[in-house]
Structures are given as C-alpha cells and as structure tokens.
Amino acid sequence: MKVSLIIEIAKALMLARFKQTMIAAIGVVFSITMFVALLGFMNGLNKLLDGLILNRTPHIRFYNEIKPSVNQPIDLADEFSNFYNIIRSVKPAASRLSIYNNEAIIRTLEEDPRVLGVAPKLSAQVFYNVGTIDITGVINGIDVEAESKLFAFTDYVTAGNYIDLKNTSNSIILGKGAADRMMAEIGDVIQATTSQGNRVQLKVVGYYQSGLGDLDNVQSYASIGTVQKMMGETASYVTDIQVKLKDFNLAPAMARDYRDIFGIDADDIQTVNAQFETGTNIRTLISYAVGITLLIVSGFGIYNILNMMIYEKMDTIAILKAIGFSGRDVNNIFITIALTIGFVGGTIGLILGFMAGLGIERIPFETEALPTVKTFPVDFNPKYYIIAAIFSIVTTYFAGYFPARKASGVDPVEIIRGK
Numbered sequence: 095m096k097v098s099l100i101i102e103i104a105k106a107l108m109l110a111r112f113k114q115t116m117i118a119a120i121g122v123v124f125s126i127t128m129f130v131a132l133l134g135f136m137n138g139l140n141k142l143l144d145g146l147i148l149n150r151t152p153h154i155r156f157y158n159e160i161k162p163s164v165n166q167p168i169d170l171a172d173e174f175s176n177f178y179n180i181i182r183s184v185k186p187a188a189s190r191l192s193i194y195n196n197e198a199i200i201r202t203l204e205e206d207p208r209v210l211g212v213a214p215k216l217s218a219q220v221f222y223n224v225g226t227i228d229i230t231g232v233i234n235g236i237d238v239e240a241e242s243k244l245f246a247f248t249d250y251v252t253a254g255n256y257i258d259l260k261n262t263s264n265s266i267i268l269g270k271g272a273a274d275r276m277m278a279e280i281g282d283v284i285q286a287t288t289s290q291g292n293r294v295q296l297k298v299v300g301y302y303q304s305g306l307g308d309l310d311n312v313q314s315y316a317s318i319g320t321v322q323k324m325m326g327e328t329a330s331y332v333t334d335i336q337v338k339l340k341d342f343n344l345a346p347a348m349a350r351d352y353r354d355i356f357g358i359d360a361d362d363i364q365t366v367n368a369q370f371e372t373g374t375n376i377r378t379l380i381s382y383a384v385g386i387t388l389l390i391v392s393g394f395g396i397y398n399i400l401n402m403m404i405y406e407k408m409d410t411i412a413i414l415k416a417i418g419f420s421g422r423d424v425n426n427i428f429i430t431i432a433l434t435i436g437f438v439g440g441t442i443g444l445i446l447g448f449m450a451g452l453g454i455e456r457i458p459f460e461t462e463a464l465p466t467v468k469t470f471p472v473d474f475n476p477k478y479y480i481i482a483a484i485f486s487i488v489t490t491y492f493a494g495y496f497p498a499r500k501a502s503g504v505d506p507v508e509i510i511r512g513k
Contacts, residue, residue: 100423103414104430114399115431119439121395122490126443126482129385131450133478136381138471140374149246150304151363152213152336153345156199156352158191159359192216196332199356203337208344213240215334218321223285223293224276231272231312233286235321244338247315254280254300259317266296266320270303271311286324294324386485393489397497421502432494433487440486444479 108115193199196214203212216235221228238260241247248256251267259265268278278284278298287293296316303310316324322331339345345362353360414424455472 100426100430104427104434107427108431108434114402115435118395118399118435119442121391122436122439122486123443123446125388125391126440126486127446127450128388129482129485130444130447130478131454132385133381133481134447134451134472134474135454135470136377137473137475137478140377141473142467142471144374145246148363148367149249151367152245153339153342153363154337154349154352155361155366156193156335156337156356156358157333157361158193191333192327192331193333193335193358196330196335199335203335203352208339208341208348210338210340211240211244213237213244213336213338214318214332215241215336216318216321216325216332217334218325219289220286220324222272222276223287228287229272229275231269231286231314233266233314233316233321233324235316235318237318241315244336250302250304252301252303254298256300258299259315259320262297262299264294264296264320264323265299265316267300267302267315268298269310269313270301271307272314273298273301275311288324290325292324292326296320385482389482389485389489393493395493397493425498425502428498429491429494432490432498435494436486436490439490440483443486444482447479447482448474 200212200214203209214237218233218235220231220233222231236247236259238247238256242256252270254267256267259267266284268276268284272278276284280298280300282298283295284298285293285295302313302315304313318332319329322329325331337348339348342363346364349360349362414427415421451472451474454470457470459467459470
C-alpha cells in the first residue's frame with residue numbers, strides 16, 4: 095500500500111479523535127520538557143558542586159611527606175635481625191619538606207604532552223597579630239599566573255585584583271573569614287608571624303572566598319616569592335608541585351610512574367576525592383532515572399489512548415481490511431499515529447525544555463557561601479536533547495506497536511457479522 099495513503103488515513107483517524115490525540119501529545123511534551131529541564135538543572139548543580147572542589151584541586155600533587163624512617167636502628171643490628179622488633183613512640187625522620195631539584199622536575203612535567211600545566215606552591219603556618227591577640231592562619235605561596243590559569247583562582251577573588259600579588263611586594267589576599275575576624279580592609283597593612291619567628295608586614299590587596307567557611311577562616315594567598323622571604327628560604331624553596339592534566343583519568347597511573355621516577359610522594363585526584371566522585375555519579379544516576387521514568391509513564395498514556403482508539407474504530411479497521419488493506423498496512427497506520435505523536439510532542443518538548451532551562455538560569459541565586467554565583471546553574475549539553483529525542487521516538491513506537499499489532503489481527507468478517 096502506498097505510504098501517502100497510509101499517512102492520510104492515519105491523519106484522518108487522529109483528527110477524528112483529536113481530543114485524545116492532543117492529550118497523548120501533551121503527555122509527551124510534558125515528559126520531554128521535564129526530562130530536559132531536570133537533567134540540565136541537576137547537572138548544572140553537579141558541575142557547580144564539583145567545581146568547588148575539583149577546580150582548585152590538582153590532578154596530581156607532588157610533595158615530601160614527613161614520616162618515620164622505614165629502617166630503625168634496631169632493625170640494622172645483626173643480633174636482632176631474626177626477631178620481630180616492636181618499637182613504640184617512633185618519631186618522624188629528620189627529612190626535608192622542600193622538593194629537591196624542583197626546577198628540573200617542573201621542566202620534565204611541562205615537557206610531558208599529557209600535562210596541561212604545572213604550578214609550584216608552598217605553605218606557611220602563621221599567626222596574624224591583631225593587637226594582643228594572635229589568630230592562626232595559613233598563607234599559601236603561589237605562582238599567581240599559573241594558579242589563575244590552572245585552578246580558576248580569579249573566580250574566587252571577590253574583591254581586589256589578583257595580579258596585585260605579583261606586582262606589589264609583600265602583599266596578601268586574605269581569606270574572607272580571616273579578613274572579617276581581623277576587620278582588615280583592602281589597603282590595610284597587617285602583621286603576621288611565621289612558625290620560624292619571623293615577623294612581617296603585608297598589605298591587603300584583595301579577599302578570597304571559596305565557599306567553604308572553615309577554609310576561608312584560615313587560608314590566605316601571597317606570591318611564592320613573598321612567602322619564601324617570610325620563611326627566610328631561598329628562591330628555590332618549594333614544598334608542593336601541582337599538576338593539571340589534559341585528561342584527569344590518567345592521574346593515578348602518572349602519579350605512580352612519576353613517584354618512582356622522582357622519589358617523592360604523589361597524590362592523584364581520584365584517590366583524594368573518591369567519595370566526592372561517587373556522590374556526583376549517584377546524583378547523575380538519579381536525574382536520568384527520574385527523567386526516563388517520566389518518558390515511560392507518557393508511553394503508557396499513549397498505549398492506553400491508542401488501545402481505546404482501536405476499540406472504538408473496530409468498524410473502520412474491518413472496512414479497511416475488507417476493501418483490501420492487509421494486516422501490515424493497518425499495523426503501519428497505527429504505528430504512524432504513535433510516531434507522529436512522539437515526533438510532534440518531542441519537538442515541542444525539546445523547545446519548551448530549552449526555554450525552561452533559560453528561565454531557571456535567570457532565577458537569582460545569591461548566597462555568601464558562593465559569592466561568584468548569581469543565578470541557578472543550568473547545563474545545556476546537547477546530549478540531553480539527543481537522549482530526549484531518541485527516547486520520545488522509542489517509547490511512542492513501542493506504545494503504538496502493541497495496539498497496532500492487535501488492530502492488524504482483527505477479522506473483518508466477525509466484526510461486520512457482529513454489527
């Protein structure tokens with residue numbers, strides 16, 4: 095039978111039961127709209143939460159960990175070599191915190207094509223001297239430009255200009271919590287004492303707010319040269335080397351390889367943030383589960399509507415088969431109805447889902463914990479729209495397939511005789 099004729103008959107049947115057809119299409123529209131809007135919103139939130147940790151976390155961190163010597167003196171004595179030696183109150187070994195030959199290590203890492211960038215760092219434990227009160231804190235010495243490029247440092251500088259750390263000697267960007275505790279304004283000069291007893295004066299050039307309150311109460315930033323001077327160390331003194339990779343999934347293997355090559359400790363992002371990645375995967379799974387459930391429910395609605403349409407159109411089906419339409423032709427007619435509902439409803443749903451995402455993205459979302467976020471985050475990844483379009487066609491096809499198969503098996507003689 096000609097395709098054009100089948101389409102004409104399907105169109106006539108849909109228009110004859112226009113109200114039911116509209117209800118089925120509205121079900122698809124609603125499901126697709128909610129699927130796209132829900133996934134975009136949930137994954138936008140996931141990216142925001144991931145960014146709070148992952149944007150500031152190196153994919154690989156190299157450092158020297160303070161730990162007890164593996165070989166204790168008693169283990170080296172021949173007379174006790176065949177005994178199990180139990181040692182209590184083992185003290186850490188007198189090892190250096192700084193990374194030896196760090197410049198050569200950085201050059202080696204930068205030459206690796208898998209590496210996006212490298213940023214050296216060191217941390218200094220300090221007391222902020224506020225009158226007669228000392229407030230504990232940590233000042234991170236950073237390569238300002240590398241930190242901004244690799245770890246979105248500028249996104250969390252809520253006041254002042256981050257580049258002033260490089261251009262102004264003895265300057266500091268205070269954590270917002272620490273600044274509030276000291277009532278320090280931009281342009282003020284604060285005093286800090288290092289754990290080595292060195293007392294320095296630092297000019298406040300900005301505020302840093304990560305969204306993690308405990309972190310902002312103690313953590314501040316200065317240039318790596320400023321912190322080296324504070325600690326009385328040379329320009330080669332570095333305690334951490336932070337590495338950002340082009341593909342962070344390579345981090346565990348590269349961390350193991352370079353740990354053995356350089357002879358220093360290394361942490362990879364998957365090991366350090368394993369629980370965080372698990373939470374992200376669970377939230378994404380829930381989003382997809384809810385969205386797909388909506389599509390399946392709409393499919394059952396179409397199935398019921400087509401079932402009722404077939405029951406009410408038994409006479410029409412019998413006449414079609416009596417004048418020469420085969421069971422396959424009747425089957426194609428009702429599948430065409432289902433696919434038309436899925437296509438039209440899915441297209442409108444995708445458009446409304448996109449518009450819903452735009453609307454959510456403009457809803458104000460302001461909190462002190464996330465100063466750089468002004469509206470709700472939405473992810474407009476094209477894959478959500480592709481998945482929604484595929485599911486709208488697939489679910490409506492199967493919703494129409496079983497009623498269509500029932501219609502194709504109708505015996506016209508029995509129907510006409512019954513009438």
